[in-house]
Amino acid sequence: MKTIEEMRQEVFAWTKQSYAEKLFAGTSGNLSMYDPESGIMTITPTSIPYETILPEDMVAMKLNGEVVDGHYAPSSEWRLHAEIYKAFPEAGAVVHSHSPYATAFAVAHQSIPVILIEMVPFLGGDVPLAEFAVPGTDAVGLNAVAAMQERPACLMANHGVVAFGADLKQAHIRAVYVEDAAKICYYAKGIGEVHVMSDEAIRAMKGE
Ligand SMILES: [Zn+2]
Structure with a gap:
């Protein structure tokens, strides 16, 4: 079991890194981790600038919305994080970004097809599109x-x-690869036809 203090430090470190990498714009985007033993999710606060954010600003809360410890309100998207932890027991961390190339695909209502080898091991294939809410x-x-x-x-x-x-390391690298795939797909579309990887190649990479 991790202490709230340990979780705050970890969420803080990955928030700073994600912000430096421009995965977030302004105060948008948020990340969290979840400890199933204590039932506590530690998440970034709402509307606090990432330049000046501190570890103690992270909010410890239950998945039902009850704040356990924190002096700010949690991210307004805490329900997004909570639903993911409830649905996927293997989820220990969530990164929600507004990274520009991937968000452009989300605005165009286009999923990102499997166009890059990294997408197979890191993302399991293509990046689907969720309906607007x-x-x-x-x-x-x-x-x-x-x-x-x-x-x-x-x-x-x-x-x-x-x-x-x-964990946050894995959730973060996945968010990075979604943005990388979107960027490369965007450039490839500008050059000409985009070739999606074959099912055969994907299966071979997955060792099936
Ligand atoms: Zn958002």
Whole structure:
């Protein structure tokens, strides 16, 4: 079991890194980790600038919305994170980004096809698109969960990206690869036809 203090330090470190990598714009985007033993999720607070954020600003809460420890309100998207932890027992961390190339696909209502070798081991294949939901509602999480039945990441229509992993390191690298795939797909579309990887190649990479 991790202490709230340990979780805060970890969420803080990955928040700073994600912000430096431009996965977030302004105060948008948020990340969390979850300890199933204590039932506590530690998540970034709402509307606090990432330049000046501190470890103690992270909010410890239950998945039902009850704040256990924290001096700010949790991210307005805490329901998105909570629904993912409830749906996928293997999820120990969630990264929600508004990274620009991936969000452009989400605005175009296009999933990202399997175009890069990294997408197979890191993302399990393509990046599906979740239906639009009003921010802050349970539907944001439920729609994302519906889209991620066979994938650890998805695009959220007119909104951004969400990825989960066993820990923040894995959730973060998945969010990074979603953005990388979107960027390369965008450039490839500008050059000419985009060739999706064959099912045969994908199966061989998965060792099937
Ligand atoms: Zn968002």
